[in-house]
Amino acid sequence: MNNPNNTPGQASRKKTAQDARLFIERVAQHNGWSVNPDRQFVDDLAEGLAVNYNRHGYFLCPCRDGDGERERDRDIICPCDYITPDQQEFGHCFCGLFLTPEFAVKNEAPTQIPERRPEE
Numbered sequence: 001m002n003n004p005n006n007t008p009g010q011a012s013r014k015k016t017a018q019d020a021r022l023f024i025e026r027v028a029q030h031n032g033w034s035v036n037p038d039r040q041f042v043d044d045l046a047e048g049l050a051v052n053y054n055r056h057g058y059f060l061c062p063c064r065d066g067d068g069e070r071e072r073d074r075d076i077i078c079p080c081d082y083i084t085p086d087q088q089e090f091g092h093c094f095c096g097l098f099l100t101p102e103f104a105v106k107n108e109a110p111t112q113i114p115e116r117r118p119e120e
């Protein structure tokens, strides 16, 4: 899985929601995923990603509470470690942001899916 815009050296510059939106589009393009077509929904997630980036220095998943430490949050830095099995089972990631092409053509809204991240 490629993550073109989430490298440690980029933590110093503040990210805007537009930056996060670009990040989303680039990640989707690099991985062959579709972005949720609900523009407002994606804008809200982009805003959450930008807030998390500016708070922690990395794109912490906007749907989860992290620890604020990169090492401990490593599995839930977007795109998270759970996207592949979630997409395989449900067609989309936990947040409903990234869809498989097969799910996207069905034109269905993502549903809430179980949290795959193990509890501590």
Ligand code: SF4
Residues within 6 Å of the ligand: 060, 061, 062, 063, 076, 077, 078, 079, 080, 081, 082, 083, 093, 094, 095, 096, 097, 098
């Ligand atoms: S659930 Fe989706 S939005 Fe959240 S980190 Fe994983 S890939 Fe990113």
